[in-house]
Amino acid sequence: MxxxxxxxxxxxxxxxHHEKYFVATKEQFVTLLSDHADASRVGQQLHDTEIANVLHYGFGVKSFTLSMVETAIAVTSGKVPAPVIASILELGRAMLVHPxxxxxxxxxxxxxxxxxxxxxxxxxxxxxxxxxxxxxxxxxxxxxxxxxxxxxxxxxxxxxxxxxxxxxxxxxxxxxxxxxxxxxxxxxxxxxxxxxxxxxxxxxxxxxxxxxxxxxxxxxxxxxxxxxxxxx
Amino acid sequence: MxxxxxxxxxxxxxxxHHEKYFVATKEQFVTLLSDHADASRVGQQLHDTEIANVLHYGFGVKSFTLSMVETAIAVTSGKVPAPVIASILELGRAMLVHPxxxxxxxxxxxxxxxxxxxxxxxxxxxxxxxxxxxxxxxxxxxxxxxxxxxxxxxxxxxxxxxxxxxxxxxxxxxxxxxxxxxxxxxxxxxxxxxxxxxxxxxxxxxxxxxxxxxxxxxxxxxxxxxxxxxxx
Known part of the structure; x- marks a missing residue:
């Protein structure tokens, strides 16, 4: 034997491939928020929110999508317009159907x-x-x-x-x-x-x-x- | 044998118990949106979104939380203020720690x-x-x-x-x-x-x-x- x-x-x-879709989505997320928040802060804040949220939500795209929504609200001090949040939900959805x-x-x-x-x-x-x-x-x-x-x-x-x-x-x-x-x-x-x-x-x-x-x-x-x- | x-x-x-927490959260969600949308539409729209989203997200609280965010944007025609969305994330979080x-x-x-x-x-x-x-x-x-x-x-x-x-x-x-x-x-x-x-x-x-x-x-x-x- x-x-x-x-x-x-x-x-x-x-x-x-998997992480490259996260990396690309993070870039799109920063671009999406560029009119509403300081770009240099957005990436770091998303990273910190993601790490903290693993404890609440576990791993995966749904967890990551919720972290993007939370980050968008935080970095704009609650001023992000709802249509931007709708676009964030779309970014998350797109990750769920990638090839x-x-x-x-x-x-x-x-x-x-x-x-x-x-x-x-x-x-x-x-x-x-x-x-x-x-x-x-x-x-x-x-x-x-x-x-x-x-x-x-x-x-x-x-x-x-x-x-x-x-x-x-x-x-x-x-x-x-x-x-x-x-x-x-x-x-x-x-x-x-x-x-x-x-x-x-x-x-x-x-x-x-x-x-x-x-x-x-x-x-x-x-x-x-x-x-x-x-x-x- | x-x-x-x-x-x-x-x-x-x-x-x-499980569904009673969903029922209670749905009621809180309708109340949360009462200043921004017609209450009679909110419950039905959440139900429809939830059913549709099972195909994208599967079952569970994270899926349901994403459906609440999506519904809030839809029933207010994109006018829901971000702090209300932050409260929706909180409602979802609370479901993840119930006894x-x-x-x-x-x-x-x-x-x-x-x-x-x-x-x-x-x-x-x-x-x-x-x-x-x-x-x-x-x-x-x-x-x-x-x-x-x-x-x-x-x-x-x-x-x-x-x-x-x-x-x-x-x-x-x-x-x-x-x-x-x-x-x-x-x-x-x-x-x-x-x-x-x-x-x-x-x-x-x-x-x-x-x-x-x-x-x-x-x-x-x-x-x-x-x-x-x-x-x-």
């Missing part, structure tokens, strides 16, 4: 791994929107199980890799977020594979984990098959 | 069933908020598994009762929503038990199912233990 039996993948910015194109190499990687490993998606965010993206990606058929969770902790990885595999010791988690995908998976006893993405949200940054034996960093998803072949 | 091995419970308005008190009889019922059956929660809505409520309810320890889903269909019940039990044929689903808890569970082959609640959202109404053999209606959760004892 091979050492590895189960491989988990993060979804957003690991299987397809979901897998990164180059994703499909081939999943195709190659599928006969030999149990493949999971472990993703955080909004249940409704994440299910929409998985369906739109055309990748759903490659995965044995989909786990959409409110937060990614050591305990969550322990539970998921025990429920769907042979425990974290024989599992690997692959993702672009050091803090959510790599560090807690290694703490649970799994391999943690970091594939850096072009854009990274500030809440997803973290130091490299101290347990270097189970930590790997790859340039792209196409390096996953050689890595798992090496591990066995 | 008994016929029944697995019992699923809906959460909102089955284990604790979660189990109905009378819930704890005793779970206590009695727990040694003999696998107990599940199968609930729809917002992942983050549903997890918060389960933790706040103090009931988490009674359940073997929690399934938070974006929609409750025949296929969803089939998958859940197969994954966590001995298939829908040996399972029972208990809830207050005919359309979400009872009808699709019976279609999957399970028992569907309807416990009507004081307030019912219009999208949760449905006719009694045609397969009467596996359909039961109880006055309260305290009648569950006698029913499952009878079934075996």
């Amino acid at each position: 091979p050492e590895l039996t189960t491989i988990g993948f993060d979804a957003d910015d690991t299987l397809w 979901v194109d897998p990164f180059p190499g994703v499909r081939e990687t999943l195709e190659a791994l599928r006969p030999h490993y149990k493949l999971l998606v472990v993703t955080r965010g909004d249940l409704f929107d994440q299910e929409r993206k998985l369906a739109a990606s055309g990748l759903l058929g490659y995965f044995d199980e989909i786990e959409i969770v409110s937060g990614k902790t050591r305990l969550v990885y322990d539970r998921i890799f025990t429920r769907h595999g042979n425990g974290p010791g024989r599992a690997m988690m692959i993702g672009n977020s050091m803090r959510a995908d790599v560090v807690p998976a290694i703490e649970a006893g799994a391999y943690g594979v970091h594939i850096p993405s072009e854009h990274v949200w500030s809440m997803d940054l973290d130091d490299d984990p101290r347990d270097a034996a189970r930590f790997k960093r790859l340039e792209s998803i196409s390096a996953v098959v050689p890595l798992v072949t090496e591990i066995g | 008994p016929e029944l091995t697995t019992i699923g419970f809906d959460a909102d308005d089955t284990l604790w 979660v008190d189990p109905f009378p009889g819930v704890r005793e019922t779970l206590e009695a069933l727990r040694p003999h059956y696998k107990l599940l929660v199968v609930t729809r809505g917002d992942l983050f908020d549903q997890e918060r409520k389960l933790a706040a309810s103090g009931l988490l320890g009674y359940f073997d598994e929690i399934e938070i889903v974006s929609g409750k269909t025949r296929l969803v019940y089939d998958r859940i009762f197969t994954r966590h039990g001995n298939g829908p044929g040996r399972a029972m689903m208990i809830g207050n929503s005919m359309r979400a808890d009872v009808v699709p569970a019976i279609e999957a082959g399970a028992y569907g038990v309807h416990i009507p609640s004081e307030h019912v959202w219009s999208m949760d109404l449905d006719d009694d199912p045609r397969d009467a053999a596996r359909f039961k209606r109880l006055e309260s959760i305290s009648a569950v233990v006698p029913l499952v004892t009878e079934i075996g």
Whole structure:
């Protein structure tokens, strides 16, 4: 029996683009408010509101849309006209229908791994929107199980890799977020594979984990098959 | 081996009050807009927006909050002042921290069933908020598994009762929503038990199912233990 039996993948910015839509929407938001507020303050205030609101709302586009509305009211001292708020709701809506194109190499990687490993998606965010993206990606058929969770902790990885595999010791988690995908998976006893993405949200940054034996960093998803072949 | 091995419970308005907070918030919303719009239109417009937005946003408090903001802009023809929108965000926030008190009889019922059956929660809505409520309810320890889903269909019940039990044929689903808890569970082959609640959202109404053999209606959760004892 091979050492590895189960491989988990993060979804957003690991299987397809995601953060770039947030970055683009934030720019549109700043432009939208440019007649009503000091542009230099708007970006920072949105960032702070977003971080604070994760505690109330969790992750995802609906949470982010509510943060944009709240920020618009705050930075204009309650003077933002309602039609601007209507435009903010439209910005949020547009994020919920953006195309979901897998990164180059994703499909081939999943195709190659599928006969030999149990493949999971472990993703955080909004249940409704994440299910929409998985369906739109055309990748759903490659995965044995989909786990959409409110937060990614050591305990969550322990539970998921025990429920769907042979425990974290024989599992690997692959993702672009050091803090959510790599560090807690290694703490649970799994391999943690970091594939850096072009854009990274500030809440997803973290130091490299101290347990270097189970930590790997790859340039792209196409390096996953050689890595798992090496591990066995 | 008994016929029944697995019992699923809906959460909102089955284990604790939920819809009454929506009803109360809707009243506060109408009052909030009373200086800016015709009150008789506001309630109907919110209802229509809510139904339409389930397709974009899914279920839950964040979806509902976004619908309130959208409605406020529409019914005032874009004239609602931003501070009123700030108050709407507050109304939504308050719903995310309301107390979660189990109905009378819930704890005793779970206590009695727990040694003999696998107990599940199968609930729809917002992942983050549903997890918060389960933790706040103090009931988490009674359940073997929690399934938070974006929609409750025949296929969803089939998958859940197969994954966590001995298939829908040996399972029972208990809830207050005919359309979400009872009808699709019976279609999957399970028992569907309807416990009507004081307030019912219009999208949760449905006719009694045609397969009467596996359909039961109880006055309260305290009648569950006698029913499952009878079934075996």
